[in-house]
Amino acid sequence: xxxxxxxxxxxxxxxxxxxxxxxxxxxxxxxxxxxxxxxxxxxxxxxxxxxxxxxxxxxxxxxxxxxxxxxxxxxxxxxxxxxxxxxxxxxxxxxxxxxxxxxxxxxxxxxxxxxxxxxxxxxxxxxxxxxxxxxxxxxxxxxxxxxxxxxxxxxxxxxxxxxxxxxxxxxxxxxxxxxxxxxxxxxxxxxxxxxxxxxxxxxxxxxxxxxxxxxxxxxxxxxxxxxxxxxxxxxxxxxxxxxxxxxxxxxxxxxxxxxxxxxxxxxxxxxxxxxx
Numbered sequence: 008x009x010x011x012x013x014x015x016x017x018x019x020x021x022x023x024x025x026x027x028x029x030x031x032x033x034x035x036x037x038x039x040x041x042x043x044x045x046x047x048x049x050x051x052x053x054x055x056x057x058x059x060x061x062x063x064x065x066x067x068x069x070x071x072x073x074x075x076x077x078x079x080x081x082x083x084x085x086x087x088x089x090x091x092x093x094x095x096x097x098x099x100x101x102x103x104x105x106x107x108x109x110x111x112x113x114x115x116x117x118x119x120x121x122x123x124x125x126x127x128x129x130x131x132x133x134x135x136x137x138x139x140x141x142x143x144x145x146x147x148x149x150x151x152x153x154x155x156x157x158x159x160x161x162x163x164x165x166x167x168x169x170x171x172x173x174x175x176x177x178x179x180x181x182x183x184x185x186x187x188x189x190x191x192x193x194x195x196x197x198x199x200x201x202x203x204x205x206x207x208x209x210x211x212x213x214x215x216x217x218x219x220x221x222x223x224x225x226x227x228x229x230x231x232x233x234x235x236x237x238x239x240x241x242x243x244x245x246x247x248x249x250x251x252x253x254x255x256x257x258x259x260x261x262x263x264x265x266x267x268x269x270x271x272x273x274x275x276x277x278x279x280x281x282x283x
Contacts, residue, residue, distance in 0.1 A: 032129045037096065037103045040131065045091040045107060048084040051077050063133040065283070067276035076134075088113035095253060095266075097229035101126050104227050104234050106253055106266065109138070116141045119268045121251035123225070123236060135236065135282065137251045139268040142197065158231030163256045167226065167233040170262070175223050175237070180211045189257065193264040206265070218243035224283045231256045238283055239269070246272045249282040 036057055043053035054062075054077050062073045069079050083089060088110075095106040103124045110117030118138045125133035166187055174183035184207045192203045199209045213219065223237045233254045240247040248269045255264035272282060 033101065033103065033126050034098050036126060036129055036131070037098050037105075037124070041093060041096065041105060044084075045093050045105070048089070048091070050081040050084050058131045059127075062131065063280060064278050065133070065135040065280045067273050067278070067282060070277045071279075083111035086111055086113060090117065095232055097227045097232050097234055097253075099227035099229050102225060102227050104251070104253075106234075108141070116143060119266075121234070121236075121253070121268050123251070135249075137236075137249045137268045137270045137282075139270060158256060158258070159260070160228055160230055162260055163231060163233060164228040166256070166260050167228050167254070171223060171226060171235060175221055175235075178214065180214060181207055184210075188262045192262065195264070195266045213241065216241045218245070231258075236283070246274070248272060 040053050040057045043049045043056065054073050058073045058076070060073050062071065062076060064071045064076065069075055084091070089112075090108065090110045092108045093105055094108065095104075097104040097106075103126065105120075105122045105124075107120050107122070108117055109120045118140050120139075121137045123135040124131045170183050170187040173179050173186070177183075184203050188203045188206065190203045192201070192206060194201050194206060199205050214221070218240070219242065220240045221237055222239075223235060225236045227234045233256065234251060236249070236251050238247050239250050248271045250267065250269040252265065252267040254262045257263045270282070
């Protein structure tokens with residue numbers, strides 16, 4: 008081996024290794040965090056193992072900090088009969104999204120929940136969520152049989168970026184859905200009909216409201232799943248709502264399934280951060 012190439016080669020390996028390790032670590036961190044928190048209901052164990060002490064909290068019902076989250080969540084997760092059924096997990100660089108059915112109080116209908124976490128150096132440092140109560144006789148978290156393969160993240164990221172740009176930046180609902188969404192879209196929002204045409208009609212009507220605005224905060228893509236977190240307002244005086252939409256792509260790169268959750272913004276918050 009030529010000595011001139013040995014050191015540069017080692018340098019390249021040293022520079023590239025941390026990037027690769029970080030991506031693997033975030034998946035590993037989230038798998039263990041999810042197992043401890045949502046499956047085993049070990050709130051203290053999950054948070055002490057994986058959450059930074061100065062955890063930034065965007066849930067308006069909670070103050071900042073890891074200990075405050077433990078004290079608020081532990082009694083709920085310890086309730087006999089409480090359920091936290093994880094449906095989807097997306098990990099995209101430093102962001103992770105957990106889509107679940109949550110019921111901390113037995114006897115209630117529970118809620119569809121999207122928990123969004125930001126990781127830094129392998130630790131969870133920030134949290135947003137959207138919680139929507141489940142209506143009686145509805146199943147907004149139902150899932151269909153999805154693809155066996157993880158999916159092409161790079162291809163779907165490119166498609167999702169164009170879809171979000173067309174829908175939110177350009178405001179062209181019909182073009183976004185006709186280009187990127189299958190005609191037989193599986194819809195889990197009970198206020199919309201099944202299929203692409205029903206989604207176009209419902210979304211077009213919402214966006215036609217005077218003063219309606221929709222501001223994207225963050226997106227995630229992981230395999231055949233993608234999500235967008237945004238603020239929606241239906242009038243100038245509307246406080247607005249935090250919204251998360253989750254989409255599933257098929258193996259041809261078309262969106263074929265959709266879930267969403269929305270939560271109206273409250274008047275007050277126990278922390279200094281917005282829900283976004």
